Amino acid sequence: MAEREDRTLTDRFRTVSGIPVDAVYGDGPAPGEYPYTRGVHADMYRSRLWTMRMFAGFGTAGDTNARFHELLKVGGTGLSTAFDMPTLMGRDSDHDCALGEVGRAGVAVDTVEDMADLFAGIDLGAVSTSMTINGPAPILLAMYVAVAEDGGVDRGRLAGTLQNDILKEYQAQKEYLFPPRPSVRLVTDVIRFTTAEMPRWNPVSISGYHIREAGSTAAQELAFTLANGFAYVEAAVAAGLDVDHFAPRLSFFFNSHLDFFEEVGKFRAARRIWARWMRDRYGATDERSLKLRFHTQTAGVSLTAQQPEVNVARVALQALAGVLGGTQSLHTDAFDEALALPTENAARIALRTQQVIAHETGVANVVDPLGGSAYVEWMTDELERRAESVFAHLEDQGDGSILEGVHAGIESGWFAGEIADAAYRYEREVNAGERIVVGVNAFTDGDDPDARRLLRIGQDTEDLQRKRLAAVRQARDDAAVATALARVVADAAEPTTNLMPALLDAVRARASLGEIVDALEAVFGTWTEKAVV
């Protein structure tokens, strides 16, 4: 399971016809030079391909563990965990409101025992792991650290990414647990903890993906995501951290949607804006703080349930935009994801699509091959201009603070309203036939619903997971659990205390995710959004 691939043999960089090609073409700031519009590395994919990181999770921890082993066997180079809805919402599998959702859209994790089963047989010191979790992110990180250390891997050796981006949850994906302010404190606690003790860990993956999936435009995705990034920087600095101590480990996650050049321009603009703001506004001097690194996923929302095989083509083009935009890692959606979780076959085709782009098309031989195109440069500038106008609005709302502006936009429902407007505009265009969706409102012949084979997760998963949880509750020391949860409550009530040590104690005592969330909720309260239609 090589995380990196050696591509330093220079004679590999020839076209399919044998013409040798240079690493970069054109004038102006080169890739690897401020403001990094053309890429964060001088030679990009020549020295290291992007990480092919396939998102997986379903059923019990054992089911997902088997998929992880399969993905590593077929050439995946990093793991990415999808949790089920109860886990994402910090609820145990035996909670009333978890009924019907256990293990259905991701893997169920209730206790550290599930986390251990999830990564059984995988060397956590050698692989990098991404965990898509937000509201309860610090608890899942604590479980991961506990599992690694029980297996003899010190936390300082762990490499990976915790999504831990709560702001976009209020704006778009809506998987929040507590009110925004204590939630941002939890994000900051994780940043403080990993900065001090886990130097190879990315504590936040600032995510535009879900903003876009919820219906935003490319410009909104760019603007809201970077604004959230600025907000976390302001929060961490306010908590006493030096910007250059944590900013090099902030990472980003973008959507790659259908409009090819708009997407490439978006990725290029993101790098330029981040570099300039980090240097000029936040005073970062370490060049690693200025370099925006990002993961890309193709646009799930663009997949059609009609003629799903056609999604293979959509995914390939979106993946290509991500690569030409200079992504550091990539997940390609499986063609059957508009219907259900991906089957193993569909997930393999999605990974193979990346391998075709990487090894057959030659696009990885030259850095930012679209740089210098009049259209792409104009699109980059235009998206930057649109993003800047959003930043100006947020600064105005926050009396000069982006963090406060973002809080104001969440509280008033501004972000959710902007996104819903854009989603409806898109839908109306499709309805009116102004926008063609192949197989949906045009070219509709040839759909064969009978040919579909779907991955099904049955009710038996839920029953099994509840039994597993009951067994853990039965075997643990209840007094130790009560003591650990009391410490969580006490530390939560002290805003300047980092909650991570108390959370580590609690997961090691076999407190369940839901019990820990309940303890935090007792201090922090809950959040109900203003419903905007």
Place this chain on the structure above:
Amino acid sequence: MKEASPSEGHGNPIRIVLAKLGLDGHDRGLKVVARMLRDAGMEVVYLGLRQTTETIIEAVEQEDADVVGISMLNAGHLTLGPRMVAALADAGLDVPVVVGGIVPDEDLPAMSAAGVAGVLGPGASADEVVACVRAACRP
């Protein structure tokens, strides 16, 4: 948003309660559907996220709703769809349920057998959405 659109023709406009039942937070589709139905002249009572069968029934009773629309993209439809139908029946309410979201074709007979009046999948047009809700109200 209270006035009937000309397209409703006769009687009062259809009044629909729209909700996300369960933990799933994906509300893009439901919000789009809310606007489609409103544009077609229906009265939309939008409850939003994290609703339970109890909160939905309360809204149906308070608003005297004609139909309930629930959305789920979490593969929980075979559990939650029938549960909503049964809860309405238990409450003595003769109100049809339309489910929107990712429902595989092979689940349609089971949904229908459980009393779900209509299912709307990805890519449904505004006309299809409106027609499905109207059909559910006038079986």
